[in-house]
Amino acid sequence: xxxxxxxxxxxxxRPIAExxxxxxxxxxxxxxxxxxxxxAFWNAEEKExxxxxxxxxxxxxxxxCRILFIDLPYGVEDLCAxxxxxxxxxxxxxxxxxxxxxxKASEEIGVRLHNLDSDVTIFALPFKAYxxxxxxxxxVSSWRRxxxxxxxxxxxITGAYVNSALAKTEAYLAGFxxxxxxxxxxxxxEGSAENLFLVRxxxxxxxxxxxxxxxxxxxxxxxxxxxxxAIPVVERPVDxxxxxxxxxxxxxxTAAGLSPVVEIEGRKVGTGTPGPIFTCLHExxxxxxxxxxxxxxAWCTPVYSAPAS
Numbered sequence: 001x002x003x004x005x006x007x008x009x010x011x012x013x014r015p016i017a018e019x020x021x022x023x024x025x026x027x028x029x030x031x032x033x034x035x036x037x038x039x040a041f042w043n044a045e046e047k048e049x050x051x052x053x054x055x056x057x058x059x060x061x062x063x064x065c066r067i068l069f070i071d072l073p074y075g076v077e078d079l080c081a082x083x084x085x086x087x088x089x090x091x092x093x094x095x096x097x098x099x100x101x102x103x104k105a106s107e108e109i110g111v112r113l114h115n116l117d118s119d120v121t122i123f124a125l126p127f128k129a130y131x132x133x134x135x136x137x138x139x140v141s142s143w144r145r146x147x148x149x150x151x152x153x154x155x156x157i158t159g160a161y162v163n164s165a166l167a168k169t170e171a172y173l174a175g176f177x178x179x180x181x182x183x184x185x186x187x188x189x190e191g192s193a194e195n196l197f198l199v200r201x202x203x204x205x206x207x208x209x210x211x212x213x214x215x216x217x218x219x220x221x222x223x224x225x226x227x228x229x230a231i232p233v234v235e236r237p238v239d240x241x242x243x244x245x246x247x248x249x250x251x252x253x254t255a256a257g258l259s260p261v262v263e264i265e266g267r268k269v270g271t272g273t274p275g276p277i278f279t280c281l282h283e284x285x286x287x288x289x290x291x292x293x294x295x296x297x298a299w300c301t302p303v304y305s306a307p308a309s
Contacts (some may be wrong), residue, residue: 006089008082008122013089019121024107024222026116031159033072033103034064037254039127040087040096042302043290049092050291050300054080056217061100064155069113070102072120079122080301087303088122097127097255101158109157127255131194135262135274136251138191140240141167141179145189145212153189153212161193168192175237178251180243180264183212188238194259195219198238199248199277208235209245218252225284231277247274257289258282 009019023085027033036058040051058079065072074082105119115119130166143166145153151160164181171179171192183189188207190196195216197206202225207216226233234302243249247270249261258281260274270274274282291300 004090004123004125006086006123008086008120010119010121013082013086014121019123019160020093021103021105022107024109025103026106026108027103027111027158029109030104031157031162032068032113032116033101033158034061034068034070035099035101035156036061036064036102038083038098039254039289040092040098040124041289041291041300042092042094042096042290047093048291048292048305049087049096049303050289051083051087051098051303052289053217053221054083054301056220058100060156060215060217061102064157065102065118067155068104068157070104070118072102072118074120079120083122083124084301084303086122090124091217092124092126092303094126095128096124098122098124103158120183129253131256131259135272136177137175137262137263137290138178138180138249138261139174139176139265140243141170141172141181141192143167143170143179143181145181145183147184148212154209154215156214164192173174178261182240185237186240187211188240188243189213191253194251194253194256196238197250197252198224198242198274199246200242200246202277203232203234205234205236205238205242207238211237216253218257220255221285221288222258222281223253225281225288226277229280229284231281232286243269246270247277250274250278258285282288 007019038057058076059231078276102120104116167179177190288296
């Protein structure tokens, strides 16, 4: 049973049980929808829930819409205001995951993006750890990441996540926690649904946006924090075998947060425990997202002390 009570659907916040689409909906039949994952983090000391980098998430959401010809009557500020009201009405006092979905809403058969109605829905629900805590055992997937000229990874397109699901389930059935996916050039792209970082000789390395990755907001956060901590950061192509010789590997994402990879295909990563650069970044990140670091407080939007819309 869902623990959330409401959804924004067809222009208003209504009971979640009323937020339903027809089986004939284009997005349901063809994957013609885009989504976002946004997190809100509970700060028990302040008794406040902070939505992390909400405006940046909605800016990316609207860029994804543009790629799929989804026209919405809302801008970033509108979507932020709707989200705050929705989460406020839920009354959560714990960590939360927020899911906006913009979709082709016409009820007809036919593969296309043009001449179809668009709509948007938003819901939120309590959220715990997405990946195993303490360290991930990963494998390199046999499934390749889809190309930008096939289904662009920089847009969070619902249909594209079949690619992620295939990789994730293959890894799980083989006894691993997570998959690492290569692109068609045979270089490292990302995890099944997370960006990837590795450390070599004290340098933090991550594949570039041109490696068919999602332009992750948590990824951008980590790069910013690392530079502020004077940790060298390089964005460049990464070969598969670099995963086996790296001193640290970790995954980042809205759902995953920062998650260390401690083993890849039977090979320990470093000492087989979370490394020092990961640990430093993770500790800072956990404070940042809960509004505890004044330098980054602007990234955090309070839910309950924010003015009502």
